[in-house]
Amino acid sequence: MTDLAPHELRILVAVGKERGFSAAAGALGMTQSAVSHSVRASERKLGAVLFDRGRAGATPTAAGERALAHARRVLRLLEVMGAEVRGVADGTGGTLAGPLRIAAFRSAALHLLPGVLERLAARHPEILPEVRIVREVGRGTAGEVMDGRADLGVATIGTTSPVPPQLVGGVLVEEGYALVHPAGHPSPRSLPLVDWTENCTSYTRAWWAEQDWLPSATVEAEDDGAVLSMVSSGFGMAVMPELSLIGAPPSVQITDLGPERPTRSVGYVTTPELARSLAVRALIRELRASVR
Template identity: 30%
Template sequence: MLDTWSLRVLAEVAEHGSFSAAADALTMTQPAVSRQIAALERRAGVRLFHRHPRGVVPTAAGELAIGEAREILGRLAALEARLGAYAQLRGGQVRLSAFPSANTAFVPAAIRRFSAAHPGVEVGLVRGGPGDVRSGAVDVALVTDWDLPGDGVELVPLLDEEHRVALPTGHRLAGRTTVALRDLRGETWIEGGHPDCLGPLTALTRALGGPPRVGFVCDDWTGKQALVAAGMGVTVVSTLAAAAIRPDVVLRPTSPALPRRRLLAAVAPRDRRTPAAAAMLTVLTSLAVGYR
């Protein structure tokens, strides 16, 4: 099998027109270059150069071999350059998945910060979860401890989210600094998609004397806020979504306090993690500090 060094020697001999000049360019001796070409000819079973007193001239077979050698060497050089850019975050991509409340402000801020630091890396926000991290389809997946994945991914804690009740500004309880959950027993509740839902908040069920009376289901945070603002019901809002709350909706802590929800980043183990995924994890970890 031909090796890349032999191809480079072949290309240099063709470029310089003699074994001695190629030897100088390659920091080799002239006999070593001659032996390398002779070995190539034996392997190929055909003469590649006509030897003359003042140099060498490629044969027809040699012209073919030289063209192929230059193309292969060029492609290898391009591959090395691309891998170098990938390792040094001058190129490549990172694919991030999240859930709606994380996408209101936290994820856009992370993408903006990452792109400013690594403009050559393409960032994609895609649908997926921890299973897609295991398969390699997603590089970083934001998840909560309400729905932890199995083996095959590493979970990095980012922050513990608080939950507050969202009320329209004109609500009878909006002026209070803390809202007693028992005072919400007669309210209509607005449910959302997992994990942006009323969720495993058993304290809420206990305080209400039973499950919340759900009148509306809306997965979209914009729609949920609009329903609250219109006085159609109340809902629970996490720390991440609170950053994007509209002005005609107020958030109030509750008594008793609703349990917190942990936000984590699911990533591949270190030995399989891409440089871009590691860099995105650093950005997410740094950004989460501001939410604590």
């Protein structure tokens, strides 16, 4: 049995965050030797080297990254346990209070979360949402949850990016894609195609490959906002999901792609443990209500 105390986990997390023993010691109000001693003791208990030491500081090894993910999740569960137990003990039945960490991709953070958080705050004013915008590429928002940096991630879910086996989640909405082009352009399909990296993780590629009129993207922008700006200025056309098109300017025209249009599933992911916590359950209820 691995016997690491909470203070040892906090030291590991601090070293991982600060990327150095001295910086972690400063953040924790400890001496560097005490931090180094604690990390060495944790490494002995776990039977693995957790950090590569060098002039550049301390870089987590592969084993260290896994240990940090578990450490963050354990510490977060201890926080949740304290808040919920105190709520039961004081007779409130479990007052929802404290931080609620959310990772979301850009369009969800801009257009889905504001209304959700407004209603959540009205019902549970002591919850303090912390939203981080995370690019939905690679491990995306699900990776933030697995690594213990977020309690819940708003994610794209589907056959090419299913809910990871370590997490639980569900689909909130199936959003369609549309052709977006400069308003009034006589031949929008003749324009260059503008795309962005996150769009590559959607489930449009097979559909795109079947469209003879749709060229390969010749311009890749940083995010969907930049794509929309380029289209608005007459630079090109794009195929974009509905969330990205909320509040589109009148200088762009949105054309339906028909019943065979591509779609993507937007949902949520969390850990099995946090899925049972009061705050995450309340957030999921508001997310589901927002798309009814």
